[in-house]
Amino acid sequence: MTDWDPKELLRPAFPGLEESDLAELASVAEIQRYPGGTILCHEGALGDTFYLIVEGHADVIKYLDEENPRRLLHRLGPGDFFGEMALVQGGPRTATVDTDGPITVLEIHRDAFMRVLTRSAPLSIRMVLKVTSRLRDADQTAIADLRHKNQELRRAYHNLERLDKAKADFIGLVGHELRTPLTVMSGYANMLKVDERVQEEKRLSTLSQGILVGIDRMQNIVDHILDVSRIDSAVLQMRRVPTAVAVLIKEVESSFESALRERQLTFHSEGLSELPFIMADGDLLYKAFYHLVMNAVKYTPDGGSITVSGRLVQEKEGDEAIQIIVSDTGIGIDAEHHELIFEKFYQTGEVMLHSSGATKFKGGGPGLGLSIAKGAIAAHGGDVWVESAGHDEQVLPGSRFYVRLPLYEWKEGKAFEEEE
Numbered sequence: 001m002t003d004w005d006p007k008e009l010l011r012p013a014f015p016g017l018e019e020s021d022l023a024e025l026a027s028v029a030e031i032q033r034y035p036g037g038t039i040l041c042h043e044g045a046l047g048d049t050f051y052l053i054v055e056g057h058a059d060v061i062k063y064l065d066e067e068n069p070r071r072l073l074h075r076l077g078p079g080d081f082f083g084e085m086a087l088v089q090g091g092p093r094t095a096t097v098d099t100d101g102p103i104t105v106l107e108i109h110r111d112a113f114m115r116v117l118t119r120s121a122p123l124s125i126r127m128v129l130k131v132t133s134r135l136r137d138a139d140q141t142a143i144a145d146l147r148h149k150n151q152e153l154r155r156a157y158h159n160l161e162r163l164d165k166a167k168a169d170f171i172g173l174v175g176h177e178l179r180t181p182l183t184v185m186s187g188y189a190n191m192l193k194v195d196e197r198v199q200e201e202k203r204l205s206t207l208s209q210g211i212l213v214g215i216d217r218m219q220n221i222v223d224h225i226l227d228v229s230r231i232d233s234a235v236l237q238m239r240r241v242p243t244a245v246a247v248l249i250k251e252v253e254s255s256f257e258s259a260l261r262e263r264q265l266t267f268h269s270e271g272l273s274e275l276p277f278i279m280a281d282g283d284l285l286y287k288a289f290y291h292l293v294m295n296a297v298k299y300t301p302d303g304g305s306i307t308v309s310g311r312l313v314q315e316k317e318g319d320e321a322i323q324i325i326v327s328d329t330g331i332g333i334d335a336e337h338h339e340l341i342f343e344k345f346y347q348t349g350e351v352m353l354h355s356s357g358a359t360k361f362k363g364g365g366p367g368l369g370l371s372i373a374k375g376a377i378a379a380h381g382g383d384v385w386v387e388s389a390g391h392d393e394q395v396l397p398g399s400r401f402y403v404r405l406p407l408y409e410w411k412e413g414k415a416f417e418e419e420e
């Protein structure tokens with residue numbers, strides 16, 4: 001191995017350092033040689049050594065994430081030093097330093113290095129300069145990274161927006177295109193039903209009734225598709241009038257009267273009649289609660305119960321809102337789905353598709369109910385979220401859907417105006 005003189009190696013690295021200080025550092029310095037692939041500093045580990053590269057190269061790297069596992073910050077060569085930041089801070093290494101080929105370094109232990117550092121102005125200045133330049137580099141790299149990531153995010157967001165618009169347009173188109181033939185089919189099926197020959201023949205009348213039930217179901221789905229499409233495309237026309245939530249929920253309950261009876265589900269309401277009127281579009285809000293109750297019916301086994309409760313809540317800055325909770329004793333929902341179920345067509349994968357009876361236990365739907373509910377509630381300035389301890393068909397933890405609707409100020413005359 002070459003006979004290196006530590007003092008002559010240190011001199012160019014620390015210009016202006018007193019001879020005595022140089023001599024002290026040199027007296028404790030050790031020359032070491034490492035093979036390629038050696039990790040000299042581990043990010044996060046405590047380090048007590050200062051390194052000056054004599055021969056060879058070292059890479060300063062950070063391990064970021066799965067996508068970007070190894071990020072090269074600097075490539076260092078002869079005359080460069082590293083490992084000083086952890087020594088000065090008395091903290092862990094802020095990056096990893098490794099070698100791809102053999103390397104020779106001069107090593108100085110922390111104690112000697114700090115001893116000289118505390119009394120030597122030139123060494124301190126050199127350290128301050130080095131540390132600030134490293135910080136500036138890190139800053140620049142972080143800003144460049146952020147810019148790059150922002151651009152990527154913006155591009156991805158625009159693409160998603162375009163895709164979402166294409167999807168919404170397609171849904172709207174399908175809804176409209178299906179509505180006309182369905183109306184025609186419904187007309188003919190009704191003609192069949194009232195035809196004397198069909199009425200006389202029991203089998204034919206059962207068949208025509210079956211066709212009508214199927215068409216009715218399809219019409220329902222098409223209506224939901226059109227609702228979603230209207231909410232999505234923001235062409236929603238709202239007519240807000242003073243509305244009593246208790247009456248609305250009563251109407252919803254009536255819509256499910258036969259399903260509740262058939263499935264032996266009990267329906268309770270609590271605290272609704274004490275709630276103040278809210279300025280709401282009754283039809284739209286009815287749809288929101290219709291879908292929430294429909295789901296409670298669908299995802300609660302026979303014999304369970306559904307409760308709709310309401311209360312007034314104080315919001316920040318003295319505003320008030322009403323909170324309605326639709327809770328059931330059903331199969332529940334795992335936390336990972338709590339946000340996604342409000343997206344169009346999202347289902348948790350637990351649904352078995354029943355071709356008949358939308359109110360059967362786990363009867364399949366197109367996955368639009370909650371997205372309509374969310375859109376209708378958002379149009380009233382409110383929000384909806386779910387709480388559930390998880391999905392379990394034995395334990396039946398149930399689900400609680402919370403609806404928050406802000407109370408609008410009563411404005412004489414304004415209340416009955418059409419809103420765009």
Ligand code: ADP
Nearest residue numbers: 295296299332341347348365366367368369370
């Ligand atoms: P769907 O037509 O499938 O009912 P929704 O948008 O109404 O569509 O609901 C989305 C999914 O959320 C459902 O497929 C179901 O898995 C889950 N879900 C909704 N409400 C409940 C509930 N009360 N209990 C359990 N799961 C529910």
